Structures are given as C-alpha cells and as structure tokens.
Amino acid sequence: KAGVTQTPRYLIKTRGQQVTLSCSPISGHRSVSWYQQTPGQGLQFLFEYFSETQRNKGNFPGRFSGRQFSNSRSEMNVSTLELGDSALYLCASSFATLGLSTGELFFGEGSRLTVL
Amino acid sequence: EDQVTQSPEALRLQEGESSSLNCSYTVSGLRGLFWYRQDPGKGPEFLFTLYSAGEEKEKERLKATLTKKESFLHITAPKPEDSATYLCAVTDSWGKLQFGAGTQVVVTP
Numbered sequence: 001k002a003g004v005t006q007t008p009r010y011l012i013k014t015r016g017q018q019v020t021l022s023c024s025p026i027s028g029h030r031s032v033s034w035y036q037q038t039p040g041q042g043l044q045f046l047f048e049y050f051s052e053t054q055r056n057k058g059n060f061p062g063r064f065s066g067r068q069f070s071n072s073r074s075e076m077n078v079s080t081l082e083l084g085d086s087a088l089y090l091c092a093s094s095f096a097t098l099g100l101s102t103g104e105l106f107f108g109e110g111s112r113l114t115v116l
Numbered sequence: 117e118d119q120v121t122q123s124p125e126a127l128r129l130q131e132g133e134s135s136s137l138n139c140s141y142t143v144s145g146l147r148g149l150f151w152y153r154q155d156p157g158k159g160p161e162f163l164f165t166l167y168s169a170g171e172e173k174e175k176e177r178l179k180a181t182l183t184k185k186e187s188f189l190h191i192t193a194p195k196p197e198d199s200a201t202y203l204c205a206v207t208d209s210w211g212k213l214q215f216g217a218g219t220q221v222v223v224t225p
Contacts, residue, residue, distance in 0.1 A: 004159070033213065035215075042215055042216070042217040042218060043160070043203065043205075043215040043218075044215070045212060045213050045214065045215075048211065048213075055211060056210065056211050056212050058212065090159050090160075092159070092160075097211060098207055098211040098212070098213055101148075101207070102148070102165050103148050103149075103150035103162065103165035103205070103207065104162045104165065105160075105162060106162070107159025107160050107161070108159050109157070109158055109159050110159055
C-alpha cells in the first residue's frame with residue numbers, strides 16, 4: 001500500500017514569510033503527528049491530530065499550527081518564519097492515537113525547510 | 117520533566133563486532149518505549165515496541181530489552197547495512213511522544 005506522502009520535499013523561504021506543509025497518511029490511518037528534526041535538538045514532537053481534532057501538542061510557539069481534514073490529510077503551518085525554523089519536518093501516521101498506539105508509526109520522508 | 121537520553125552518540129563497529137546501545141528514560145506513566153532506525157534523508161522506520169520491564173523483542177540481528185529505567189538495543193554480528201541512526205522514544209499516558217537524540221552507528225566491512 002502507498003506510504004506516507006509529504007509535500008513539498010524541499011523549500012526555501014525568507015524570514016517573516018509563512019509556510020504550509022502537507023501530509024497524506026496511509027489509507028485508513030486516522031492519526032497524523034508532526035515532528036521537527038534538527039541536528040541540535042533531534043526529533044521533537046509538534047502535535048498530533050486524530051479524526052480532525054488536535055489530541056496533543058508539544059512545546060512549540062503558537063506560530064506552529066496544524067489541521068486535519070475529513071480524509072485524514074493534514075497540513076501544518078508556520079507563520080513569521082525565523083532562521084531557527086530551518087529543519088526537516090516529518091509527519092507520521094498510525095491507525096490509533098499516540099496514547100493508544102503500539103508505537104508503529106509510519107513516517108514520510110519529510111519536508112526540508114530552509115529559512116534565509 | 118520527561119527525559120530520554122541515548123548513549124553513545126556515535127558508534128563505529130567492524131563487521132561482526134557485536135555491541136549495545138543504551139536508552140535511559142525518566143517518564144511518568146510510561147505507555148511504551150519504541151526503537152526506530154533512520155537512514156540519511158529518510159524518515160524513521162519502526163523497529164520495536166516494549167511495554168514492561170523484562171520484555172524482549174528480536175528482529176534479525178537486533179534485540180531490544182527493557183528495564184524500569186533503561187532499554188538496550190543489542191546488535192549481534194552487525195553488517196554494513198545495519199549502519200543507521202537508531203532512535204529511542206517513549207510515550208506517556210498523555211500520548212506525548214518524546215525521542216532521544218539517537219545513536220549513529222557505522223559498520224565497516
């Protein structure tokens with residue numbers, strides 16, 4: 001079956017701009033979670049959506065937001081970009097919500113954001 | 117505050133040289149501990165879930181074990197294709213997933 005698809009794969013923005021990233025989960029999966037990966041901080045949890053509701057949120061400022069649509073596709077948005085937002089943004093899907101999950105998350109290949 | 121610490125940061129092994137990676141954690145209400153493998157330019161790939169102390173899981177040359185405070189990932193007779201970054205993560209009863217910084221493993225022929 002098709003894996004998790006993230007678009008775009010690469011993008012370059014300038015400070016102050018905003019960006020929207022998209023994630024299409026595996027068919028039948030209702031949970032989509034987002035992560036930021038940087039060399040210095042590693043993989044950090046941003047938020048999780050399950051059946052169009054945000055279930056959990058990590059310790060990121062309000063500039064980071066997301067949503068999930070009825071077909072389980074999810075988008076995350078970062079407004080007023082800062083240099084420190086340069087990172088690989090990964091999404092993962094699973095059938096169950098993270099709190100009940102077996103941990104078997106299926107990750108996409110990520111969207112690499114560079115902020116200049 | 118929940119913490120996940122992995123050691124060593126990097127490990128260089130000769131092919132066939134077995135070793136262990138460590139993941140120590142402090143989390144209230146542990147739901148599960150997970151091991152992932154990440155290749156360069158790719159998203160993490162799920163390996164194991166461990167739920168309770170004493171539990172063990174195996175997959176090919178990898179074996180994961182769990183105690184009340186830490187988990188070990190043993191790599192037995194590694195091959196070059198085992199080269200990757202191995203990530204440990206925990207989830208608590210609130211459903212927040214926290215990853216360690218990872219151990220980068222390089223296996224040379």
